[in-house]
Amino acid sequence: MKINKHQGRLLLQLQAGEQLPFSKFTAPLWKSFFEDGVFVIRQVNRRSKQVKLTKDFPLATYLKNKFGIEELEAYVLLLEGQMEAGSRSRAVQVSGNSKVRGQRTFFGFMVSVIDPVKARLNGQELMLLPTEGAFTFIYDYEGFSLPEDTVIVGVENAENFRQLEAQRYMFPQKPCVFVSRYPQNKDFIKWMSVRNYSYIHFGDIDFAGLKIFKSEYFQHLKGRAKFFIPENLDNLLMKYGNAGLYDRQFDQYQLNDLPDYLLKAMAVLHRHKKCLEQEVFIGL
The missing domain is CATH 3.40.1360.10 (Dna Topoisomerase Vi A Subunit; Chain: A, domain 2)
Structure with a gap:
């Protein structure tokens, strides 16, 4: 499912800290956003609800991984036809055109530990260590293994x-x-x-x-x-x-x-x- 220009504008408003009426988020696209915890709903009164972005939610990462959108504002401007030739070319590259749609830059997942754990990655020993302020990203996850x-x-x-x-x-x-x-x-x-x-x-x-x-x-x-x-x-x-x-x-x-x-x-x-x-x- 693709994000259209109207939906992109709503996301930009939420990203800026605005709260919007729940009635604007009834399209099928938004179901996964609620299920994935992207949005929270605020009950204003018995008949009125508002939607806002979940605090500290990594929206840019979410849009990149799920929709191939690397720059939301550039993506919306592209859909609205407001990009100049040079900028438009760049926007196409970062928003998922026919040549790059569905491709991801990073694969894998992020891990951390409280105590050291001896792992293996592609046949080599990898010691996972607790390091304050840093985590380990496992890119070649198919070759990643841990003690049984x-x-x-x-x-x-x-x-x-x-x-x-x-x-x-x-x-x-x-x-x-x-x-x-x-x-x-x-x-x-x-x-x-x-x-x-x-x-x-x-x-x-x-x-x-x-x-x-x-x-x-x-x-x-x-x-x-x-x-x-x-x-x-x-x-x-x-x-x-x-x-x-x-x-x-x-x-x-x-x-x-x-x-x-x-x-x-x-x-x-x-x-x-x-x-x-x-x-x-x-x-x-």
Whole structure:
């Protein structure tokens, strides 16, 4: 599906920090944006909702990986016919013309660790080390392997991925390798599909997070994939739960065919009428 000039303009407005009426985002294109957590919905009153860009969401990376758009503003100007000849030529190259459409510059996924893990890449030893402020990007992922008992933890939010040391208490498994959900592509699932590592999905405990887990991971990995639910979810919801997030998402997602432990977790969310954002786990 292609982003048209009107939709591109809406994205530019959101990128600039504006909030727009929900009624502008009913086209089929926007469904994946909501499912992928690009947008959040703000309930203004009983009849009015507004859409804004999720805080710190890497929109440029998302548009590049999913739509081949490297410069959103140039892409929109090109569609509107406002580019001069020289600029237009450049814009065509960065916005996905017939020669480059669908091609990606980078393949692979980003990993990090709390403790050193000895991996292998294309037959060579690769020591994954915890380095503050830096991560490891695995480009030739088909040649990447880890010890058989490694637990893979998929992290939704950038801040949680950046502050793994502050969340050590939640992941006593060793060895443990953390994988960022962004940049978003299917390379990680392709790699996991031919490996036997256990997978834990660590994300927001809300309806959008459960949808992401079900559609992007559980449907491919089945019993090897678990969603991280803390034992003290009741207490965490009472202390840190977000009622507004619950209200915004309640009618958006139809979730069924989930494992029993996730149905029980959803019942807890409904009992408290709150959801839990992943960032609360940092340094608890």
